[in-house]
Amino acid sequence: MREKSFQIEGLQKKYSGFALKIDRLNLYQGEIFCLLGPSGAGKTTFLRLLNFLEEPDEGEVVYHGYRFFPGNYTPPLKVMRGITTVFQRPALLKENVWNNITYPLKIRKQKINQNGILDIVEELGIKDLLKQKSNTLSGGEAQRVALARALVFKPRVLLLDEPTANLDPHNIKIIENMVTKYAEEEKPAVVWITHNHFQSKRVGHRICLMEDGDIIEINDNDTFFNRPEQPKTRAFLSGEMFY
Amino acid sequence: MEGLSESMQLLLEVDPYVYNIIGVSLRVTGMALLFSTLIGIPLGTLLGLTNFRGKPVVTALLYTGMGFPPVVIGLFVFIMFSSVGPMGHLGWLYNIEAIITAQTIIAFPLIAGFTMAAVMQVDRNLIKQLQALGATKLQAAWSAIKEARVGVLVAIIAGFGGIISEVGAVMLVGGNIEGKTRVLTTAIVLETRQGNFGVAIAFGLILLAITFLANLSMIYLQKKHLFEQN
Numbered sequence: 001m002r003e004k005s006f007q008i009e010g011l012q013k014k015y016s017g018f019a020l021k022i023d024r025l026n027l028y029q030g031e032i033f034c035l036l037g038p039s040g041a042g043k044t045t046f047l048r049l050l051n052f053l054e055e056p057d058e059g060e061v062v063y064h065g066y067r068f069f070p071g072n073y074t075p076p077l078k079v080m081r082g083i084t085t086v087f088q089r090p091a092l093l094k095e096n097v098w099n100n101i102t103y104p105l106k107i108r109k110q111k112i113n114q115n116g117i118l119d120i121v122e123e124l125g126i127k128d129l130l131k132q133k134s135n136t137l138s139g140g141e142a143q144r145v146a147l148a149r150a151l152v153f154k155p156r157v158l159l160l161d162e163p164t165a166n167l168d169p170h171n172i173k174i175i176e177n178m179v180t181k182y183a184e185e186e187k188p189a190v191v192w193i194t195h196n197h198f199q200s201k202r203v204g205h206r207i208c209l210m211e212d213g214d215i216i217e218i219n220d221n222d223t224f225f226n227r228p229e230q231p232k233t234r235a236f237l238s239g240e241m242f243y
Numbered sequence: 244m245e246g247l248s249e250s251m252q253l254l255l256e257v258d259p260y261v262y263n264i265i266g267v268s269l270r271v272t273g274m275a276l277l278f279s280t281l282i283g284i285p286l287g288t289l290l291g292l293t294n295f296r297g298k299p300v301v302t303a304l305l306y307t308g309m310g311f312p313p314v315v316i317g318l319f320v321f322i323m324f325s326s327v328g329p330m331g332h333l334g335w336l337y338n339i340e341a342i343i344t345a346q347t348i349i350a351f352p353l354i355a356g357f358t359m360a361a362v363m364q365v366d367r368n369l370i371k372q373l374q375a376l377g378a379t380k381l382q383a384a385w386s387a388i389k390e391a392r393v394g395v396l397v398a399i400i401a402g403f404g405g406i407i408s409e410v411g412a413v414m415l416v417g418g419n420i421e422g423k424t425r426v427l428t429t430a431i432v433l434e435t436r437q438g439n440f441g442v443a444i445a446f447g448l449i450l451l452a453i454t455f456l457a458n459l460s461m462i463y464l465q466k467k468h469l470f471e472q473n
Contacts, residue, residue: 051375053371053374053375077377077379080377081377084375084376084377085372085375087368087371087372087375089368090372091366091368091369091371091372092369093369093386093389093390094390103373103376103386104376104377107376107377107378107379107382108377146372149376150376153376153377
């Protein structure tokens with residue numbers, strides 16, 4: 001029996017000319033849930049709602065027994081601190097790489113486990129950059145630092161907003177391997193937004209296609225890519241501009 | 244030239260009158276800078292990082308404060324602390340507390356204004372990402388101050404410059420009482436009026452030296468960041 005992470009019911013978030021609507025969706029610990037879809041589909045809005053950085057207009061989110069709804073959408077700090085997002089464009093402190101990576105531990109007043117951090121930075125290939133200032137890093141290096149700083153405190157929910165969008169295949173591979181390994185070992189719930197459906201095929205357990213704020217199809221990896229149920233999914237996978 | 248040599252002589256002598264004035268100046272400026280920094284940096288950070296309904300009005304008030312004539316602030320403080328004023332019972336007029344109050348009011352808008360401008364330059368994405376990493380609003384704000392440290396240092400230097408050289412308000416609320424409220428600037432005015440140009444020049448040189456050394460120390464504290472190469 002898989003452990004539920006988020007249970008979402010009737011979630012809605014409206015902007016002028018746009019509305020994100022998720023009728024019913026469960027997310028699970030240990031699962032990589034990939035979100036595909038065109039720009040403006042509502043993927044990032046959904047991620048911000050999951051990170052409790054925005055409040056929905058309607059609906060309910062249950063997260064490990066905590067119930068959140070409009071008017072009550074600010075989780076306790078300890079809950080909030082179990083969830084994190086890695087963004088498409090990493091923004092780092094004007095400090096060295098080590099200080100950036102240990103920042104989440106310092107704000108939690110947690111002991112810095114040097115060996116644990118060294119394992120992560122070695123895996124991400126940034127061990128030699130620890131003393132380097134963040135403004136001297138390349139885009140790929142900066143994104144790997146951003147991922148390292150998100151993993152050092154072992155989040156229960158890891159939200160990835162197109163973290164590999166501007167990266168070369170070498171950096172993409174490193175990040176995919178790291179997230180997959182972390183998901184296997186620590187069993188977080190991972191929600192991964194990507195525009196690259198090949199990537200979602202490589203890493204995702206379940207895949208979701210979104211368009212204009214609606215969910216078109218959610219299926220396990222094999223079904224989604226080999227026997228998609230929705231015509232729009234078939235069109236999307238065959239490379240047609242369905243939107 | 245005669246005045247210059249007289250000033251050098253005065254500087255080399257250990258004159259208690261001179262050292263008392265230096266002591267009062269440093270105490271008053273130090274306390275005022277401390278209070279204006281404690282008010283100005285949080286206020287500037289708040290204005291730089293948040294949006295609220297009355298922000299344009301508060302910002303306009305702050306900018307007005309940055310350009311407010313110090314002597315008018317002195318007048319305001321004088322009225323507040325005069326025997327018939329609302330805070331007259333404190334008995335602060337013609338004491339260093341009144342000077343510190345006036346100087347704090349002069350300096351905090353400068354510090355807040357420059358801090359606001361510096362904090363506004365910090366990448367909003369960074370603040371968002373720090374919060375997504377679990378930083379509380381206070382922790383994110385503190386990180387923003389550290390990111391804007393060069394600008395914040397400039398803010399403190401501006402505040403310091405605004406008060407160490409202030410004379411009108413200090414004269415008004417302090418009364419230039421020897422051994423009590425006489426500071427370097429008011430001593431310069433007095434000695435010049437009395438024709439003691441050598442003493443006035445000596446005080447001027449001391450004031451310049453203190454200002455230079457204070458700024459140099461602040462720059463040294465942050466030199467790694469001020470002069471770093473990308």
